[in-house]
Amino acid sequence: MNSSLFALALMDGVSYAALLFLVALGLTLIFGVMRILNIAHGSLYAWGGYFAATLGMGITHFGLSPLLGLPALFVAAIVIGVFLATVLEFALLRRILDKDPILQLLVTFAAFMVLEDLQRMIWGVQPVFVSDVVTQLGTLSVAGVTYTRYQLLVLPAVAVLAFFGLRWFLGRTALGRQVTAVTHHREVATAMGVNTGRVTWLTIAVGGALGALGGALASPTTSFTPGIGAEMMVLSFAVVATGGLGQIGGAALAALMIGLTRSFAVYLMPEVEVLVPYLIMVGVLLVRPEGLFSTAATRRI
Amino acid sequence: MRLRLLIAVLAAAVLGLAFTFPWLKTPILLALANGLAVSGVIVLIRAGQVSFGNAMFACLAGYSAAFLARAWHLDALLLIALSCLFAALAGAVIGLFIVRYRGIFFGMLNLALSMVLFSVLGKFGGLTGGTDGLRFDRPTLGFVHLEREPFETALLVLALGLSIIAGWVVQRYFASVSGQALAAIKTNETRLEYLGISAKRVFWGGYVLAATLCGLGGSLFALTQGLVTPEMGYWVRSGELVFIAILGGSGHALGAFIGAFLFEFMKLYTAALLTGAWQLVMGLVLLVMVFVAPTGVFGMIERRLRPGRSA
């Protein structure tokens, strides 16, 4: 493999990783603060994408300025992500905090099934593809290969912004510190006077918005069909598990690992491409059962 | 005693349904196959662990049955036995390292392995038939060559028999020392270790039993359909198995079968009446069950079977 193919694989991998990271970030945040793995997160991705596509079609239909295209994606993600996450949190998640972990998982699985069918009823079964944003931003040529600016610049930029933004928020702002406290130990945080209910809701809303953002950003380049939520669910699981539950840095590293390896696989050994995320997950978990980055936890007897 | 009566009545009802409505045989067979797989899942639930990858054992058994049927045209009984053995072996090998994990990590590692299997089966089409799966012709049953109708009847009777035996085995296991130790993994694993019992070994035993039961379910499924596809091992399938466990009641093997029948018939009628909304219905039912009756349908029945005794 020569250097130009290497560069190409690298760029393809990075843009794919960016998308994975955004979705996984939401999932890992929600786990951190609720200790529940939200299987319905895949539906948030799907709904984010469909809703963004609908907004995009609305913009064209009402003849509004095409410059609204890109911001519309973010608006769509925030609106639908926060809405769905709030509904989930209020109706389900907060009521299962004390239940058996198996039941907790099943509740989110049930939510996933319900959302899948609702999505199909609202948006139908035909593929949805609204790509005006991408065409507007144009293309650029690297090593003789044409990339869309969207794929090469916008996606990684958003991912990087999300990463550093979240790190800054959690580490430097008062609210962020409260979130960290609740993630670390809910009961003690409450005892310290943190409004855990509100903080939990906020984190879940942000997590949900991130998942939906992944979908919204993916919608201009991929066609959305029923079942896409389930696929993304399992992939983001792989990223979160590999990186360590609740670890932002871990999610970033895992997303990069998986994105790049998959991309290189398409160039070198295309048959292995679909296996890559799961092989990495198994490999990492066998060596480090808690994921790449993990916090030491005391065991209660 | 009342429980045995209930089981006998249910078994007779199943046979009765099968003979009065011949087209119900396939759904009944599928329900029994699922029930067997779910009885494996409840063994794991007993230990407080949920695996989102148990369908992989059903899938492995199904594919091995398909391979053997295509290569050597073995009898159905042999196919079932050999594919179960294969699933058990796989469970034993995987169990060696997977029993070190608990909780969410156990679930996720199982999920990862099942997705690897799923992807491999889908990709290496030359060997595995790819996403379209493998078909195989109807084998002999008990070395007798049967036409489709008698074959299904005989398979159904066999499946029913195997289910009753499997249920009995699971309940005996739960009552045994290993079974009770397995339950202790959920309540307090460290104290179990203090008693001198290796939690890992006990868990491994339970895992192998679960794998064998899932394998049995998978082989019956394969024989009923004559077709195995990678979807048999998809993570949503594993999720459905766990769903059935909770629906039927994870405290008793009978719950697994009650859940499987309810699931199968719900799916049949929602698919026929409200196409495209069966997942919605299932999801809502699951939510109701978790909040209202977490011990499942069997839990509700049990309370009535033993009046005066707390569940």
Added chain:
Amino acid sequence: MKLLKTLTAIAVMTLGSGLAQAQDKPAELKIGITTFISGAASVFGVPAKAAAELLIEEMNAKGGIGGVKVSATYIDEGIGGDKLLSEYRRLVQEQGVRTMLSAISSGNCNIVAPVAEDLKVLNVMWDCGTEKVLEDKRYKYVVRTQANATTEMVATVLYLLKTKPNFSTIAVVNQDYAWGRDSWEIFLNTLKAFKPDVKVVAEMFPKLGASDFSTEISRLQALRPDVILNTSWGGDLDTFVRQASQRGLFTQGATMVLPLAESSLERLGATMPEGVIVGGRGDHYFLHPETKDEPAHKDFVAKFRAKTGAYPIYPTYHMAQALVGLKTGYESAIKANGGKWPSSEQVADAMRKMEFKGYGRTVTMREDGQGLEAQLLGITKRVPQYPFAVMDKMMLVPADLVTTPVGQKSVAWVKTLKADVLKSDRLKSYDFK
């Protein structure tokens, strides 16, 4: 044991009487149709369903088949292979359907064909392309009212060699399942028979229903092959064309060969560029050079547009062929049966020795159940009359030049093709008018 025997006897007797009853004219002819109603392939399967509804209504208005009205039940192939099989069996065993039209997906055809044979139910493969179904095994109850992968791929190779013969490298991006793999195998073997030193620079098989081809497109841009083949259909093809167009893959100089793209032309509108070789898996096109002015065809196009708002595409033509073929088969079997209602076996038999006409050229059915159907290919061109690309420089290839003879395997037969078939005067060319 005695109870079991008695019950089995009763069951057998009921079944037997059920079969016997089939000999009298039924109140209605129940048929089961499998098509993609969900998923990426539904852009393909839903128009076919619309065509079926339209045509069955028309047929029933004229008295149905042999005087019996037709009623259809639809099964969604999008639910997956094993669920499809359950539904298929349920229709046959619970509702007594004896005629099935199945399937679109080659994978599903491979699954249902042996089951239909086992259940002794007439199964008309109305859209799937895999040639292996009828070549690997002789069926009594399974027929196909359209061409297969061999006919289509060989015709595509011929068209490519006649229109853009100067190339030395080729790459393929196909869906990873029976059709994608089989079509490539035949295409490559045929191509090698004519151009033995063609070089394959990349073989990529993304999974069926993949939503993102960006890595495959990058690789194609880097490798710069002279010819790029993609036999995808439905939503997958749409996504590929859109993403490739965004990335400028169409303007880098390669000849794109999309043998199934006729079905995507209207949907893609301006996204489909000019100069792309497209086919329609048979001579299916609403602007078919030989039949577009026939009153029956014009009527169908108008009615279909009124019902769905779009022009008919090849899956709808395939559906039409299947229904017309079924009707012809039944009527021929009724005649052979002296006016009495025929059994599934008799109809299947009749369908192996007949000819019928859909909205293209006449289709001839042969003894192994395979239909012989002419192939239409063309190059895309933008014209002011339509907001989407149309086919220009069209060529019609007669089926017998490009179909594997009975009893032979395609993979072996295509290797025996000779270059002088390219000079045949039976290959007719037409320009867009």
